[in-house]
Every structure is written in structure tokens, then in C-alpha cells.
Amino acid sequence: MNTTDHPFTRAAASTLGAEALLAVWNEAYRGYFVPFQFDAAMLQRHMLLGSIDLDRSCVWFDGSTPMAVALAGVRGERAWLGGWGIAPDWRGKRHSLPLVRDFMQVQVAAGAREIALEALEQNWALRTYEQAGFAYTRRLLVLEGRLNCATRPGQNASPDTALTALATLPRAPACWQRDIAALRAQADLQPVCVGSANAITGAALIRIDGDWLRVIDIASSPDATDALLAALAGAADGRQVRLVNEPEGTLAEALCAAGLAIANAQREMAWRPG
Numbered sequence: 001m002n003t004t005d006h007p008f009t010r011a012a013a014s015t016l017g018a019e020a021l022l023a024v025w026n027e028a029y030r031g032y033f034v035p036f037q038f039d040a041a042m043l044q045r046h047m048l049l050g051s052i053d054l055d056r057s058c059v060w061f062d063g064s065t066p067m068a069v070a071l072a073g074v075r076g077e078r079a080w081l082g083g084w085g086i087a088p089d090w091r092g093k094r095h096s097l098p099l100v101r102d103f104m105q106v107q108v109a110a111g112a113r114e115i116a117l118e119a120l121e122q123n124w125a126l127r128t129y130e131q132a133g134f135a136y137t138r139r140l141l142v143l144e145g146r147l148n149c150a151t152r153p154g155q156n157a158s159p160d161t162a163l164t165a166l167a168t169l170p171r172a173p174a175c176w177q178r179d180i181a182a183l184r185a186q187a188d189l190q191p192v193c194v195g196s197a198n199a200i201t202g203a204a205l206i207r208i209d210g211d212w213l214r215v216i217d218i219a220s221s222p223d224a225t226d227a228l229l230a231a232l233a234g235a236a237d238g239r240q241v242r243l244v245n246e247p248e249g250t251l252a253e254a255l256c257a258a259g260l261a262i263a264n265a266q267r268e269m270a271w272r273p274g
Contacts, residue, residue, distance in 0.1 A: 006060075006098040008067065010106075013057035016066075018044075024059055024066045028085030033122055034264070049182045050082040051075050056110050058103050062090065070103040073176060079107040080176045081117035084125070096128045104132060104271065113273065116176055118245065118266040126267060134269040140175060140245040141252055141262050147233035147241055148259035154231035155193045157200060162191035165203035171219040172247040175268060178217045189216055192235050194227040202228030206235060215243040218251065225254045233258070 013021055022043050029036040038046065046052070056072040056079070067090045073080030081103065086095060107115055118140060119126055130136075157165075167180055176182070183189065188207060195201035202220030206213055213236040220228045232241065241260060245268075246252045256262070 006095060006102065008060040008062055008095075008099070010102060011059050011061065012055050013059050013069065013071065014054035016059060020066075021054075021059070021069075024069045024087075025083065025085075027066070027087045028069045029083075030088055032085070033120055046083070047071070049177065049185050050080065051181055052082055056106055058099075058106060060099060060102075068095070068099055070099070072103070072107060074110075074112075075179070075181055077111060077113040079110075079112040079115045081115060082176075084117075096125060097131055100125075100128055100132045108273075115271045116268070117270075118175065118268050121265050121267060129269055132271070133274075134271045137268045137270050138172070139248050140266045140268050141243075141248060142264040142266070143241075143243045143246055143252065143255055143260040144263040145241060145260040146238070147229060147236055149226070149229050149233050151234035152227065152230040153234060154191075154228075155195055155197065155200065157191045157193040157197075157203070159189055159191050159205065161200060162193055162203045162205055165193065165200040166205070166217050166219050169201075169203065169219040170221060171251075172249060174217065175245045175247075177245060183217055186216065190235075192228070192231050194220075194224050194231050202231075204228065204232060206232070208239070211239055213239045213241045215241060218243065218246070220251065222250065225251060229254060229258045 018040060022040055025043060026037050050073040052071050053074040056074060058070045059066050060068040068086040070081060071083040073082040104115060163183060183205060189205040192204045192206055193200045201224035204218040205216045207216060
């Protein structure tokens with residue numbers, strides 16, 4: 001990996017208090033493509049679900065002024081860029097590439113053998129990530145809308161049963177935010193399952209949030225997809241449905257055929273040592 005060279009001072013995010021880190025985050029995301037301003041509880045939840053390690057997360061200072069932040073999720077030898085931004089006064093000045101490389105060096109020095117990230121397709125930083133050595137892996141969709149399929153009751157199941165099914169059903173590899181570690185950290189999820197008590201063939205973990213049903217993770221065998229979507233429609237009970245980071249494929253196509261639409265899309269990227 002190339003040696004970094006920039007005029008800023010790097011500090012571990014763990015050296016900042018919670019209030020200061022929140023202020024740096026919100027300044028770095030000011031004017032972003034989609035609203036990404038956090039309050040204290042939202043940032044804490046993001047760090048919990050993303051397995052953020054503040055000792056490996058970075059804040060850069062121009063003198064005494066924080067000007068950029070990058071949060072690092074850590075699971076074993078895998079790392080994740082769980083939020084990265086430069087404050088507006090320092091944007092457009094060719095600082096992004098050396099800072100991303102600096103972040104990568106911190107992760108590799110700590111033992112990372114892979115670094116993953118997701119970025120919106122309209123994100124200016126995509127070219128920076130490519131220059132830093134990240135390779136495109138797949139397209140992840142943000143799906144929204146109302147399910148217009150017939151409804152049916154699901155199979156009674158516990159959250160643990162749904163988690164087991166999500167880990168074993170045929171599916172594309174889960175992205176970082178839908179990994180089992182992230183799912184287990186959310187005690188407020190409700191299961192929606194189809195199949196039988198002894199053989200779950202489709203499963204989703206959901207959260208009801210006012211007028212929205214948020215699908216946190218979903219997987220099914222091909223012959224159970226219609227039944228699972230019908231059970232989801234029943235759970236939604238007329239609410240809008242939102243699913244983030246669903247890989248392109250047959251399940252995404254079925255969700256769109258049932259009434260959801262692509263509201264946004266991200267590129268998943270990964271760096272591994274050459």
C-alpha cells in the first residue's frame with residue numbers, strides 16, 4: 001500500500017468525547033447526498049450495529065480543528081469503513097485520497113486482511129476508493145414501497161429461529177450491516193417466517209417504525225419467496241416497506257414485482273492485499 005502524505009494530524013476517535021465525536025460526524029456529513037445527520041442515540045446505535053472500534057477509527061485535525069472522520073468497524077480480520085467524510089471547508093482540495101489511504105494503513109497495521117465499504121452510486125468518493133485500491137464487488141439496492149401481493153399469516157417462530165434460518169438459507173453473502181453480528185445486536189427485531197416449525201424456508205427480521213415496516217434482513221428458498229412476501233405484506237398491514245442493501249438478484253426482483261421500487265443504490269467495494 002502506498003505511503004500516505006498529508007498535512008493533517010490523525011488521532012484515534014477514542015480520544016474524543018461522545019459530544020465532540022458527534023459534532024465532527026455531523027460536520028463531515030453536512031451537505032451529503034442524503035440526510036445523514038445523527039443525534040447522540042443514532043450515532044451510538046450506528047456504532048453498536050457496525051461493531052465500530054473507536055481505537056481504530058480516525059479523526060484528522062488541521063491544527064486544532066477537526067476536519068475529517070472515518071469510523072472503523074472490526075470483526076476479526078475484517079474491517080469496514082463505517083462512515084467517512086470531510087468537513088465542507090476542506091472538500092475539493094485533493095485531501096480525500098491520502099486520508100483514505102491513511103485510514104487503510106491503520107487497519108492493516110492492526111491486522112485487517114480485508115476492508116469493505118458501501119457508497120451511494122452518486123458519491124463523489126467512489127473514484128477516490130478506486131484509486132486507493134478498492135474493487136467493486138456488487139450493487140446493493142434500497143427498496144421502498146407498499147407490497148401489493150396477497151397476504152397470509154407467517155409461521156410462528158422466535159427471533160433465534162429466524163436468525164438460524166437467515167444464516168443457513170440460500171442467499172448472497174450478507175453485507176456488513178446485515179451480518180449476523182449486526183442482527184444479534186438488535187433486540188427489538190420481530191421475525192416473519194414461512195415453512196414449518198421444523199423447516200423454515202423463508203425468514204425476515206423486521207422493525208415496525210410508525211408508518212414504515214423496515215426489513216432488516218431477509219432470505220428465502222426460491223420456492224418460498226411468494227409465501228414470505230405474502231407474510232411480510234400481512235405484517236406490514238398497509239404500511240410502507242423499506243429494505244436497505246439488498247443485492248441485485250431474484251429476491252430483489254420478486255420484491256419489486258410485489259410493489260417495491262428502487263429508491264437508491266450503493267456500490268459495495270472491498271480491498272484485499274494483492
